[in-house]
Amino acid sequence: MTSGEGLRRWYRSVVDEYRRRTPGSARMFEQGGGVLPGGDTRYSITTPPHPLYFERGEGPYLWDVDGNRRLDLNNNSTALVHGHAHPEIVAAVCDRAAIGTAWGGHSPLEVEWGRMICERVPSIERVRFANSGTEANMHMLKVARAFTGRDLVLKLDGAYHGTYDGFELAAAPDGRVVPSTGGVPANLSENIVLGAWGDKEGVAALIRENADRLAAVILTPFRSAGGFAHPPEGYLETLRDVTADEGVLLLFDEVISMRLGMGGAQGRYGVTPDMTALGKLIGGGLPVGAFGGRADIMALTDPLGDMKVALAGTFNANPMTAAAGVAALRLLTPEVHDRIDRLGARLREGLATAVKDRGLPLRVEGGGSLLSVACEPEVARPDVLMTGLPLAFGNRGVFGFPYLSTSSVMEEQHVEYVLETARAVMDHLASALGDAA
Ligand SMILES: Cc1ncc(COP(=O)(O)O)c(C=O)c1O
Structure with missing residues (x-):
């Protein structure tokens, strides 16, 4: 046989x-x-x-x-x-449901939830909430483009950042950048340069070559697509140094890697990006996304300030998810x-x-x-x-x-x-x- x-x-x-x-x-x-x-x-x-x-x-x-x-x-x-139906998370959610699930106004819980995230994640001085990791990455990219005034983004080939057009592009066998799923406009490939996981010299060279057009480099600091793995020695440090030298923003997608410690992968590895996207565990089991970063960059989303980037969302920071999120983060010592x-x-x-x-x-x-x-x-x-x-x-x-x-x-x-x-x-x-x- x-x-x-x-x-x-x-x-x-x-x-x-x-x-x-x-x-x-x-x-x-x-x-x-x-x-x-x-x-x-x-x-x-x-x-x-x-x-x-x-x-x-x-x-x-x-x-x-x-x-x-x-x-x-x-x-x-x-x-x-925390597994399924954790009693403390269930209690937090039930208590909230009984007094109203969402409204067109702020709730004190979002301040507490935001504070917990700012205290934990080294790169996050200010945070905004969304409803999925996809949205968090999408908003983060928009803010990075507005901040730098550039459109080009370097992502790693094969990396998954959610089901958003701006990231659903991959290398074809002939090396061209093409949509990786139906419905993505082919011309979005003009805004993407693809690098390779672990190839620090190659990615550093791509950053330098494209620096005057490059808004940001985005990656999962702990590899997610193709199998979970720590980054090779010096990879993140090299990307941090080269992006800082060239005035390009470094974005970490920590939707999964927030599991790696109180401050996510960036806390564990000691490399601080300019902005970070979160999701999954910070919602305590309810739909969630969040992104944050340097206060000067995040200020672009301030509705009473310049508001260069207008971001809304009917269920952003809704009290149900906020209650579950706060309970889950409290439990995660x-x-x-x-x-x-x-x-x-x-x-x-x-x-x-x-x-x-x-x-x-x-x-x-x-x-x-x-x-x-x-x-x-x-x-x-x-x-x-x-x-x-x-x-x-x-x-x-x-x-x-x-x-x-x-x-x-x-x-x-x-x-x-x-x-x-x-x-x-x-x-x-x-x-x-x-x-x-
Ligand atoms: C690294 C990473 N980024 C973003 C996402 C998208 O998050 P969501 O499914 O909440 O939109 C995922 C989902 O698995 C992910 O693994």
């Missing part, structure tokens, strides 16, 4: 088991297709043969509509740093960060050992409370392996592969359960591939 045949056979058995365990989700998906295109409204969570439909969550667990309980390592794409990081490290080590012991073509990466499992390049059908893996883990009660995070409501016993599951899943895979240890 070749490993290609083995992989297909493994995938079929995993899918058969998945279908057996989740008939209710299959039915919901079919019904969903009648009202949502392809049953979907968020492409990153729709998977063949059908996605899971969940009924409720509590602590580190989720229950699907068929009653299967799963340990949740997805944590809504890393946002739920340095001790909690240390704990979720330790659980993350144990999970990474255990998974890497399970992969190595079986000689599987997988790579375990990450840092802090974040980890990812990717396929090595030699795999002929990475799509089959990477579609099957989350289903195989799901069949055994673990949800979230291949992008994983720990949460403050997880204990060591949960990590040990994931590792036990991983050993069983990987034994099955290794024997199907014909090279079990």
